[in-house]
Amino acid sequence: MTDYKKSKAPTTTTTRNLEMLEAKTGNIYEAVMICAKRSNQISMEIKEELNRKLEEFANYTDNLEEIFENREQIEISKFYERMPKPTLIALDEFERDQIHFRKPE
Numbered sequence: 894m895t896d897y898k899k900s901k902a903p904t905t906t907t908t909r910n911l912e913m914l915e916a917k918t919g920n921i922y923e924a925v926m927i928c929a930k931r932s933n934q935i936s937m938e939i940k941e942e943l944n945r946k947l948e949e950f951a952n953y954t955d956n957l958e959e960i961f962e963n964r965e966q967i968e969i970s971k972f973y974e975r976m977p978k979p980t981l982i983a984l985d986e987f988e989r990d991q992i993h994f995r996k997p998e
Contacts, residue, residue, distance in 0.1 A: 902977040902985035927994050932983040
């Protein structure tokens with residue numbers, strides 16, 4: 894599993910050079926689909942990791958009146974919100990040739 898916390902991907906959208914994306918596959922749509930599939934993989938990995946961390950704070954009581962505020966849980970949630978989005982991480986990996994793909998033919 895890759896450590897996405899150390900990713901150098903930008904946290905905001907940036908303009909991309911479409912010719913550079915197209916040059917790696919020969920087709921812009923293939924490049925977009927490769928990034929989309931990788932983005933889904935990253936998203937699932939991050940979601941599983943976050944769920945594992947938040948599972949520690951799970952409180953399985955049926956009492957709706959008691960709401961506990963846990964500072965550590967809030968900090969974990971804020972950290973994951975500030976991370977680059979999976980799409981941006983996937984594009985960054987694609988630009989740096991860190992995604993390995995093959996055509997089925």
